[in-house]
Amino acid sequence: MxxxxxxxxxxxxxxxxxxxxxxxxxxxxxxxxxxxxGLSPYxxxxxxxxxxxxxxxxxxxxxxxxxxxxxxVVNTDTKRVIETRRMMIELMISIAPxxxxxxxxxxxxxxxxxRFKIRNEECILCGLCVRICREQMDGKAIGFxxxxxxxxxxxxxxxxxxxxxxxxxxxxICPACQLRCQGPQPDTAVCNACLTMDPTCLDHYDELQCWxxxxxxxxxxxxEKTEKKKTMKNKL
Amino acid sequence: xxxxxxxxxxxxxxxxxxxLNLIYPTKTKISVGMATCGISTGAxxxxxxxxxxxxxxxxxxxxxxxxxxxxxxxxxxxxxxxPGKPKVVYAEMSYDKVPELITNIKNQKIxxxxxxxxxxxxxxxxxDGIPFYKDVDxxxxxxxxxxxxxxxxxxxxxxxYIAKRGYFALHKVLTEMKPKEVVxxxxxSGLRGxxxxxxxxxxxxxxxxxxxxxxxxxxxxxxEGDPGAYMDRSLLEGDPHSVLEGMLIxxxxxxxxxxxxYVRAEYPQAIVKFxxxxxxxxxxxxxxxxxxxxxxxFEVRVxxxxxxxxxxxxxxxxxxxxxxxxxPRPRPPxxxxxxxxxxxxxxxxxxxxxxxxxxxxKGADWYSKIGTEKSKGTKVFSVVGKVNNxxxxxxxxxxxxxxxxxxxxxxxxxxxxxxxxQTGGPSGGCIPESLIDLPVDFEKLTEVGSMMGSGGxxxxxxxxxxxxxxxxxxxxxxDESCGKCVPCREGIEKMREILxxxxxxxxxxADIELLEEIALTVKEMSLCGLGQTASNPVLTTIKYFxxxxxxxxxxxxxxxxxxxxxxxxxxxxxxxNGCGACVRPCPTQAITGEKKKLHSLDxxxxxxxxxxxxxxxxxxxxxx
Numbered sequence: 001m002x003x004x005x006x007x008x009x010x011x012x013x014x015x016x017x018x019x020x021x022x023x024x025x026x027x028x029x030x031x032x033x034x035x036x037x038g039l040s041p042y043x044x045x046x047x048x049x050x051x052x053x054x055x056x057x058x059x060x061x062x063x064x065x066x067x068x069x070x071x072x073v074v075n076t077d078t079k080r081v082i083e084t085r086r087m088m089i090e091l092m093i094s095i096a097p098x099x100x101x102x103x104x105x106x107x108x109x110x111x112x113x114x115r116f117k118i119r120n121e122e123c124i125l126c127g128l129c130v131r132i133c134r135e136q137m138d139g140k141a142i143g144f145x146x147x148x149x150x151x152x153x154x155x156x157x158x159x160x161x162x163x164x165x166x167x168x169x170x171x172x173i174c175p176a177c178q179l180r181c182q183g184p185q186p187d188t189a190v191c192n193a194c195l196t197m198d199p200t201c202l203d204h205y206d207e208l209q210c211w212x213x214x215x216x217x218x219x220x221x222x223x224e225k226t227e228k229k230k231t232m233k234n235k236l
Numbered sequence: 237x238x239x240x241x242x243x244x245x246x247x248x249x250x251x252x253x254x255x256l257n258l259i260y261p262t263k264t265k266i267s268v269g270m271a272t273c274g275i276s277t278g279a280x281x282x283x284x285x286x287x288x289x290x291x292x293x294x295x296x297x298x299x300x301x302x303x304x305x306x307x308x309x310x311x312x313x314x315x316x317x318x319p320g321k322p323k324v325v326y327a328e329m330s331y332d333k334v335p336e337l338i339t340n341i342k343n344q345k346i347x348x349x350x351x352x353x354x355x356x357x358x359x360x361x362x363x364d365g366i367p368f369y370k371d372v373d374x375x376x377x378x379x380x381x382x383x384x385x386x387x388x389x390x391x392x393x394x395x396x397y398i399a400k401r402g403y404f405a406l407h408k409v410l411t412e413m414k415p416k417e418v419v420x421x422x423x424x425s426g427l428r429g430x431x432x433x434x435x436x437x438x439x440x441x442x443x444x445x446x447x448x449x450x451x452x453x454x455x456x457x458x459x460e461g462d463p464g465a466y467m468d469r470s471l472l473e474g475d476p477h478s479v480l481e482g483m484l485i486x487x488x489x490x491x492x493x494x495x496x497x498y499v500r501a502e503y504p505q506a507i508v509k510f511x512x513x514x515x516x517x518x519x520x521x522x523x524x525x526x527x528x529x530x531x532x533x534f535e536v537r538v539x540x541x542x543x544x545x546x547x548x549x550x551x552x553x554x555x556x557x558x559x560x561x562x563x564p565r566p567r568p569p570x571x572x573x574x575x576x577x578x579x580x581x582x583x584x585x586x587x588x589x590x591x592x593x594x595x596x597x598k599g600a601d602w603y604s605k606i607g608t609e610k611s612k613g614t615k616v617f618s619v620v621g622k623v624n625n626x627x628x629x630x631x632x633x634x635x636x637x638x639x640x641x642x643x644x645x646x647x648x649x650x651x652x653x654x655x656x657x658q659t660g661g662p663s664g665g666c667i668p669e670s671l672i673d674l675p676v677d678f679e680k681l682t683e684v685g686s687m688m689g690s691g692g693x694x695x696x697x698x699x700x701x702x703x704x705x706x707x708x709x710x711x712x713x714x715d716e717s718c719g720k721c722v723p724c725r726e727g728i729e730k731m732r733e734i735l736x737x738x739x740x741x742x743x744x745x746a747d748i749e750l751l752e753e754i755a756l757t758v759k760e761m762s763l764c765g766l767g768q769t770a771s772n773p774v775l776t777t778i779k780y781f782x783x784x785x786x787x788x789x790x791x792x793x794x795x796x797x798x799x800x801x802x803x804x805x806x807x808x809x810x811x812x813n814g815c816g817a818c819v820r821p822c823p824t825q826a827i828t829g830e831k832k833k834l835h836s837l838d839x840x841x842x843x844x845x846x847x848x849x850x851x852x853x854x855x856x857x858x859x860x
Contacts, residue, residue: 043763044763046763062763091723092726115746124722125719127720144561147563147718147719148714149717149729
């Protein structure tokens, strides 16, 4: 066991954990996209960034890949983290505005506008499908092609791969192409429906009651609570 | 071959004698600079012509070749060495000058106009009025350590390298020093990595040395991809043995027995020269088993890159050597702990390795006296762009940009006004004229928003549009980004799109702030060095040339006259004398007019290629 300072509190964590695992253990929510417990960490989506180090020499690192070390100072909710994370979500929406996972993230972190040209590609190249195929299904049927903005995921030579057993693992795990968001506005590309709708059941989050459960939490209940507090204050 | 094996110091001394005879033979020697820069300007034809002419005129002489002396602007260079006299360096030779050259040599004459300089102060000058090497403006302020032998020895010849005290440092290390002493010596010298980040080499060696594991590797990073930078290429072509010796010393200090060199495939000549150096070293027992009877074994493998810029990043480079997809991975673990094949690996740049033998030979004290407080030694820069003398220069750290641009570079082409200098390649920043007296070292460059990088230095004049420059570098990085992480892949693309719009005159006022916001995100959030530094060109051009951005966005004007959508060509009625010179080069026949009368330019036909502007001798073409 080693000691790290997590959001100001000294906590004991297991050696060999990543920062993300430590945060999960202590109940600190960190958004992730390309991370999956059953797969090797990738560090590509950069959503799980946290600020490490103290004093003037701090830096942002991806918590899913950074191993904890004795005396490490971690802050998960600094202004720097939140602002850059917003920009990251804005960038992702501009590629895949129809992904419900990303639209939900946008609502959750208060991204209400996209200032970029929309590409509508639907793939954010998080690599989950490539990794599940290789690591869990022992398939190696799909992989990355090209580099930079030309990068895409496909089978070798873009033809039906003999390695593919049509298990569907890639489709199951994809955060972008499976869960479709119906609501992106043509002019802003963000949906934000969860931010504007009148919540019906969202006082407390309850897995069994939530009608969004199958699709993944939209995050409205968290926001709703704070807004209620505000209205209460106004009334007082 | 056993008799040619070098085992003792005496063997080295013997080869040194042999090498000295090769460098300074008893008869006339003609040597041609045959690095890639020379060959591209025709050195091969010159060499061919010289060998034919020597036979024709029956001149008794030795023909040889050498690397790049740094003055690439005036290649091909030909050296003529006669025993007991200073070496004469002729610049800008071509094959049609060769017969006269050989006749002159035969008649002991020297063609004054062709000469660049004479080398060898110990002899009385061959010609008055021709400066010695050390007095030429281009070389005066330089101090050559890494490039010490480039252009002076024949890179194909191990004896000539030994003649310049080559492999003596290796002998000293293997016979007199413990590995830890070597690491300490490098640490004391203050040598910092020359690949860009400037990490202390001694510290890096120490970490790798103390990492657990029996098998360790060292790697020489020669994947030099910055546009306009070619320091590593010249070093490998001109003095491959110095890099090899540096690697051998490093391997002994770290405890590695295998080394890799990762050269980009675009450097065929460098690969050939290095492979040849490896072969010669093996033949002489300087590579392989039990070097200098010390029990130290070392072998070197050469890996060719496949054209990806990102492979200069160490984790991507390792992935490429392993045969996988060459993308970076998050650190830690750092390669010093877990690198190639999961083993502790030490990666240094070509120039860093080339510095090592000199430090061992001359001592850490000597080295740490050169340079500034935190940046020791010298740095090689390739000075290119709009300067009079382009070429490879090695200067002590702490020299000012002004000295590099004006004293060594000879000022701006056509006496135009200096505008900015881009250091550190595409990931560096543009430094404006107001900071031209900045001393060049790692800290100072980072302070102003640029970086040392591998040593590219692109000089820009008043006719350069800074928005266009930022766009150019981003387009390069957009293409070279591996695409793994979102900020680098998407952020660079978005920035480039915005800059494109600005250059087209479609920019909006909020664009500058948006650019800054994306740039900071990309800088903070990217996975590897490529992304983390990719915003430097944008951030520095906005910081120092914000007015140019505003001019593009608000007034829809390109002050430098570069952005095609924002400029128009017209003819100055007062200056045009109707010579008609501009009519012929115009590809779209946009210029019409009778001889000796004012010409007119049809805006609809004009494609703004600039051909007329370059042809007109009377400055009557106006760019607005």
